[in-house]
Amino acid sequence: xxxxxxxVIEAETAGSLMKKEFITIQTTxxxxxxxxxxxxxxxxxKNIHYLYIINEFDGLVGALSIRELLxxxxxxxxxxxxxxxxxxxxADKDQEKVARIFQDTxxxxxxVVNRQNVILGVVHVEDIxxxxxxxATEDIHKMASVTTAPPALEGGLMxxxxxxxxxxxxxxxxxxxxxxxxxxxxxxxxxxxxxANIALVFFLxxxxxxxxxxxSQSATLVIRAMAIGDVKIRxxxxxxxxxxxxxxxxxxxxxxAVSVVGVVRGGVDxxxxxxxxxxxxxxxxxxVGMSLPFIFKKLKLDPATASAPLITSLCDxxxxxxxxxxxxxxxxx
Amino acid sequence: xxxxxxxVIEAETAGSLMKKEFITIQTTxxxxxxxxxxxxxxxxxKNIHYLYIINEFDGLVGALSIRELLxxxxxxxxxxxxxxxxxxxxADKDQEKVARIFQDTxxxxxxVVNRQNVILGVVHVEDIxxxxxxxATEDIHKMASVTTAPPALEGGLMxxxxxxxxxxxxxxxxxxxxxxxxxxxxxxxxxxxxxANIALVFFLxxxxxxxxxxxSQSATLVIRAMAIGDVKIRxxxxxxxxxxxxxxxxxxxxxxAVSVVGVVRGGVDxxxxxxxxxxxxxxxxxxVGMSLPFIFKKLKLDPATASAPLITSLCDxxxxxxxxxxxxxxxxx
Numbered sequence: 001x002x003x004x005x006x007x008v009i010e011a012e013t014a015g016s017l018m019k020k021e022f023i024t025i026q027t028t029x030x031x032x033x034x035x036x037x038x039x040x041x042x043x044x045x046k047n048i049h050y051l052y053i054i055n056e057f058d059g060l061v062g063a064l065s066i067r068e069l070l071x072x073x074x075x076x077x078x079x080x081x082x083x084x085x086x087x088x089x090x091a092d093k094d095q096e097k098v099a100r101i102f103q104d105t106x107x108x109x110x111x112v113v114n115r116q117n118v119i120l121g122v123v124h125v126e127d128i129x130x131x132x133x134x135x136a137t138e139d140i141h142k143m144a145s146v147t148t149a150p151p152a153l154e155g156g157l158m159x160x161x162x163x164x165x166x167x168x169x170x171x172x173x174x175x176x177x178x179x180x181x182x183x184x185x186x187x188x189x190x191x192x193x194x195x196a197n198i199a200l201v202f203f204l205x206x207x208x209x210x211x212x213x214x215x216s217q218s219a220t221l222v223i224r225a226m227a228i229g230d231v232k233i234r235x236x237x238x239x240x241x242x243x244x245x246x247x248x249x250x251x252x253x254x255x256x257a258v259s260v261v262g263v264v265r266g267g268v269d270x271x272x273x274x275x276x277x278x279x280x281x282x283x284x285x286x287x288v289g290m291s292l293p294f295i296f297k298k299l300k301l302d303p304a305t306a307s308a309p310l311i312t313s314l315c316d317x318x319x320x321x322x323x324x325x326x327x328x329x330x331x332x333x
Numbered sequence: 334x335x336x337x338x339x340x341v342i343e344a345e346t347a348g349s350l351m352k353k354e355f356i357t358i359q360t361t362x363x364x365x366x367x368x369x370x371x372x373x374x375x376x377x378x379k380n381i382h383y384l385y386i387i388n389e390f391d392g393l394v395g396a397l398s399i400r401e402l403l404x405x406x407x408x409x410x411x412x413x414x415x416x417x418x419x420x421x422x423x424a425d426k427d428q429e430k431v432a433r434i435f436q437d438t439x440x441x442x443x444x445v446v447n448r449q450n451v452i453l454g455v456v457h458v459e460d461i462x463x464x465x466x467x468x469a470t471e472d473i474h475k476m477a478s479v480t481t482a483p484p485a486l487e488g489g490l491m492x493x494x495x496x497x498x499x500x501x502x503x504x505x506x507x508x509x510x511x512x513x514x515x516x517x518x519x520x521x522x523x524x525x526x527x528x529a530n531i532a533l534v535f536f537l538x539x540x541x542x543x544x545x546x547x548x549s550q551s552a553t554l555v556i557r558a559m560a561i562g563d564v565k566i567r568x569x570x571x572x573x574x575x576x577x578x579x580x581x582x583x584x585x586x587x588x589x590a591v592s593v594v595g596v597v598r599g600g601v602d603x604x605x606x607x608x609x610x611x612x613x614x615x616x617x618x619x620x621v622g623m624s625l626p627f628i629f630k631k632l633k634l635d636p637a638t639a640s641a642p643l644i645t646s647l648c649d650x651x652x653x654x655x656x657x658x659x660x661x662x663x664x665x666x
Contacts (some may be wrong), residue, residue: 144552158558159566177539185537204520205537209646214502216478220479249495312546
């Protein structure tokens with residue numbers, strides 16, 4: 001946390017990324033005067049790509065790239081050639097949004113201004129490369145249920161201590177153990193039918209896994225699409241209808257595949273139970289996987305919390321209920 | 334595929350990223366002449382940050398940033414102030430490596446040269462932002478068993494057709510169905526002991542899931558660390574010893590957690606079987622998850638192929654064998 005005279009600068013914001021070196025010129029200057037000022041001032045400064053034009057209150061009114069400066073007519077006032085419509089950041093802008101704006105524009109530097117529009121510093125695109133890597137790593141870790149609260153692990157896996165790795169992984173692992181107790185509760189509920197049809201247990205991991213796999217795919221696709229700005233909360237229904245269709249097609253295909261195994265292993269009755277279960281588990285798993293990121297986002301949580309392990313555990317619980325529910329119904333007909 | 338006179342330019346390389354606009358100056362020029370040439374030539378060209386100095390054979394011998402140009406003494410020959418030690422790319426350099434080099438240096442543009450060291454074009458850092466996003470998306474999709482072969486999905490999840498989504502997801506889902514048959518085979522092998530101790534089935538999803546969760550975490554951490562250049566193949570042993578330690582600690586913690594449930598649900602004998610299984614499953618799952626990316630990389634495959642669904646399915650098979658194996662041994666004592 002560093003004070004900038006206007007308040008505290010938080011980490012992972014435009015304020016924490018900006019560099020304090022930049023060159024300004026008064027609105028009263030001509031292009032030639034600006035070039036001369038540039039040549040006198042730039043010295044050892046790095047990453048000077050633009051000249052910023054300020055008024056008598058130090059307020060930012062325009063910018064000129066060095067290229068534009070050099071190709072303009074020397075006697076013109078800078079105000080005639082400068083770009084007036086500028087992208088700027090406030091110091092508290094989240095670095096993920098900063099990176100998104102750099103991606104959408106062709107700028108190599110964007111100034112950070114305060115409420116009086118005075119320049120505090122400049123964010124450079126070279127620093128955004130590290131931001132993008134950091135943000136992607138954070139999402140990837142979240143999606144595997146590795147805790148991303150500080151201290152950061154992106155510092156380097158090779159340097160991370162055993163203690164740090166333990167703390168970042170154990171939290172969700174234990175939570176999921178207790179969540180998975182519910183799948184056990186589902187099994188307990190159907191213990192009689194399992195005992196009467198032991199062949200059913202053969203297919204249990206295969207079926208619940210398929211639901212979890214399909215769900216993980218859905219969740220991953222949605223989370224990443226949200227992260228790169230491709231999908232918004234309002235897109236839920238359109239995604240839902242597409243997901244149901246894809247999942248139905250996948251469920252049908254996988255039901256066919258597994259019914260072959262079912263017939264060989266347990267006979268036609270078991271094959272029917274298994275095929276019906278597979279189709280339904282894949283559809284339900286996909287819808288769960290697709291919807292969770294939207295739900296988390298709606299609750300103002302990070303959608304990446306809808307990790308593969310979480311989806312898989314939920315699909316286990318649901319899968320057990322679907323499987324033995326269908327078995328109980330069908331085999332008792 | 335486009336011809337550049339020297340051969341074919343493939344997609345996702347330095348050659349496909351480069352822009353053809355750049356400004357060169359002869360070694361015989363002075364700084365003042367260079368600035369004048371710059372002012373005359375730059376016109377509407379975008380992203381001109383450096384001037385490239387070439388000899389009489391058009392070979393690249395040095396570069397000057399516009400800043401360095403403007404702050405230098407006007408009458409000096411450019412050869413005296415230019416930077417001679419330059420980063421360059423060949424046109425076939427993979428875009429992932431190009432991005433890594435931009436991250437490691439402070440440059441905003443890097444020239445692409447041919448074998449005679451003649452400049453073919455320039456890669457700009459603003460274009461690397463899109464490359465990084467694309468590469469991260471590709472890895473994330475692979476890690477959820479979504480096929481990444483063209484046509485690309487990063488084009489936009491909202492625009493992807495049902496057919497495309499189906500094709501990209503069904504491949505691995507079906508492969509994993511048949512892989513999961515082996516977990517069923519493991520269960521079939523132990524059918525007698527399951528029938529005699531139905532309470533064991535209660536814990537089956539919980540235990541194999543925990544192995545898969547721990548394994549997914551390990552695989553994810555290693556794959557990402559490899560992608561950002563943090564971990565290399567030769568680091569396997571150091572990672573292995575760290576992983577065994579972390580996994581043992583996690584396994585112990587989770588065994589404690591689950592033994593509480595075990596005592597309540599099935600009595601002390603079942604609790605011991607379940608706790609032993611949990612500890613072993615977590616260690617084995619973690620080691621499998623950590624090692625697979627190394628194995629894939631050694632086989633010249635993308636380490637990201639060691640996806641969460643794949644790891645989970647492997648851990649299912651292994652978990653079933655461990656669980657019922659321990660049960661068979663312990664309960665028959």
